[in-house]
Amino acid sequence: MAISSHLGQFYIDGAWVDPLPGATRLGVENPATEEIVGEVALGTEADADRAILAARAAFDGWTVVPVKERIALVKRILDVYTSRYEDFAQAMSTEMGAPIEWARGAQAWAGQVHIESTIKAAEEMTWEYMRGSTRIVHEGIGVCALITPWNWPMNQIACKVAPALIAGCTMVLKPSEIAPLSGLLFAEVCHEAGVPKGVFNLVNGMGPVVGARMSSHPEVDMVSFTGSTRAGTAIAAAAAPTVKRVAQELGGKSPNIILPSADIYEAVKAGVAGCFGNTGQSCDAPTRMFVPRARAEEAYAAAKEAADEVVIGPTTDAATTMGPLISKVQFDKVQRLIQAGIDEGARLICGGTGRPQGVNRGWYVQPTIFGEVTNEMTISREEIFGPVLSILPYDNLDQAVAMANDTPYGLAAYIAGPVEEAKPVARRLRAGTVNLNYPDWDTFAPFGGYKQSGNGREYAGWGIHDFCEIKGVVGWGG
Template identity: 40%
Template structure:
């Protein structure tokens, strides 16, 4: 009998996966000898193949009117584990008719939801927080398996998903739905049925964040997650269902943009669209909503600058800048992919960057020691390779990484963590959102030049500033064209407004701004 060597802990997981309903279903054994739990044992290959085949996930449901129902679309997509390139499941798409049913269910639920008291909405938000928290581990595992999110990022996303509802409940408790303006009273009322569109790279967190604000405002929703996040979507849908909200308050319909997406952004019964994704898709959605004058907010692409001021402590600032740039394997709209360095200190920065990246571990995203996992798909891998080639052909100096896969990682969509230096801001690698582990170091001459380069972009989502002088850093931050500027930190404030300027977006999410984006102001003035 042919056997393969796998870590002992994964042999246990494989055997657990053989049990129907096991949360380990679909997990592939890791083969990274660096894992702390890697006491290797032989495991029968035929048995391993049988377990994996048995536990192939077949996801073919949507969620409408408080219950799961079969998706009726014709397209069935393969779910690929990007760390192994193996098929781990299939995902049936919904149809345009499914989307219409979702909107109809939300429309029926809207009057009742709009009439709920604040205390009732807080109770619903707390129930959602609890039910999503109960599935934290499953959200984490799906995030790792389905798009290769490193375990540290996957843990953060899974915790953040439940926290969103808690933050919304706290904000709602003191939110003013009635205000005075002059001699008038202003009533803040739910805008109505809302479409919530989430991307594959942060599916669970984005779904929960948007839903929390919509529900706090009293809006019934139809959620369209990415068709590339089937496992994440299923876990989240099950968690939301377990919260026991009124039928129709939450509906989830996943499908292609040209039918399901089109229906959800043009249907006259939808009054609000909240979208997170690429700028190209956001423009299509904005145009689609014009005919019925929907309120549309867009959180889109970025090419965020990370400015190292000349007084920054590079030994501390550069590791933070690299962390911000390589977060989520570089697949984050907020990634700080343009690192601006004082020309006089470029050599010093190059040396620290090289030594830092040399210590990175690329590999199994489930391994806590992994710094950079795979990118999400073959398509994404090829796109990133084209940009690396463009950087070389346009004259940038390669400081780390480069074309191809890391040594020893033939399977999986792994990209070498790549950094170019001596980059000018007119190069493709400095202009375009690559969405992968590729960063650029751009030298600047003086603070004015740094601000000019930072603002010389189509985008304006987020920026990072590193300085020993907080007063100076704040003065620079006020001059940067971005929705958010983080100073000497990489973690966002999840109660502060989030969104972009220019081609990074329209509108804001999170906290009071997130709730208000789902409300309309009605003025009542007495004689």
């Protein structure tokens, strides 16, 4: 079943428990239909406290378990996850409005592939080694607070839980309260796989309550957060008095430079697909496309053609390629920003405000493309988090690079064109990941941002290192 039987409970110290007095409930909406599919419990600070204390009590025993045994546990988690793959796909299609084929082929797959990649990296990692007479040891940092978003639920849960477990950490997970179904299923998977009690805990709740308590609690050693830059700064401030490690994957406004020598038609169409994937709700989406000014009209025509190929419809339909936004709050934000683009004089190539034609319910928006955008416009500065693409013409490559870097964000960047021409441009872009010619997803590449897009790196071995302390035992060699 896609709906967990534990929707109103938390997973603490190896058991499903009811919330403590003071907890409230929140309806879980299917954004494609606006129907409430169930209610999730929202915990209090006291619920967070008991989960954190359970993790603290379990840490000393778990962190000394040999690495091979910790890897074996994560392999069991992978096996159970795979056996429930369709449940995860259905849950994410329901909770976030992902078209079912996207939920299967991208959302559920992301959780699976990241667990696989973390296992492989852990098996290849050198956990201890000698440097001179000193023994260098990688060991778990301690109790970790894991706070994950709604837009890629299993991607982010897997990218935090799997490396934290293998590193020897214990943890409390707070999934997004507006997309909690898949997180509860993941807790069921951990239980079935035999995770020792207290090692993995889950509490649902609001960020300013449960998230804030997790970030400030003196028994938490590290916070790993994925979400908005605004929330990330609040978490960093809450963590500062206890000098926790804080790893953050935050917002983005990723540039996509189409080189003058690129195949404009193919590069633009692929760029539109990248921007519109997941209904534009990806922090690393290529939302600012830079095209040679002399070929701007070709780019606009190719972009409109790509937008016209988007299929909007019921998320249960295999032909649907774009679902709704996650909520009315997000819908209203995207509408405001589309209107800002129109008001500030950008050229509307296609789309606009309002729902798509023939759609009267669900938080669906029109795939929207703006041309003749300048770097000062609101749609070029703010993270929209919807299927809205800004196309900015440039006169020369130096100008394109300067505009691409003129942002407070630095999560990802894209370049389309001959690889040898793209390589020197890649070195000039201030972003944690630079993608050349829309490559396949590399789950062994480091993922994280420069500037206000965060700090730390996730995926495979990079994620494991983020959850480790480095100890030097001096004199080990005699």
